[in-house]
Amino acid sequence: MFENTFQGPGTASYASHTFEILLMLLVAFLLGLLLGYILWSKWKLLYQELNAEHDRMKAILLDLEKEHISTKYQLEESEKEISKLRLKVMSLEGDISGLKFRLEKCETDLAMKKPPEV
Secondary structure: OOOOOOOOOOOOOHHHHHHHHHHHHHHHHHHHHHHHHHHHHHHHHHHHHHHHHHHHHHHHHHHHHHHHHHHHHHHHHHHHHHHHHHHHHHHHHHHHHHHHHHHHHHHHHHHHOOOOOO
């Protein structure tokens, strides 16, 4: 079979050449299977790691979306509270100006009237 590789074609029988070819094809096939298994197992492992990371990131995204909605609600409530407080401040400023006017009127009334001399 693999005795002399420098012999020309036709020096051995048809069956021995067929057997050699089939044996070489089988070895090449097995080497290809081994190489494919090594490469695909590497990519499969990488796929599983990336898939796990994707799931983690998706969970983080959901948590952040919930936090965003909560913060947005708190902001809206705070803005409502601020507008209520601004209205209250404006009302109190109006009361202050009214009371200042009454104070000035009382002071002028007192200034017009002289206190009795003792």
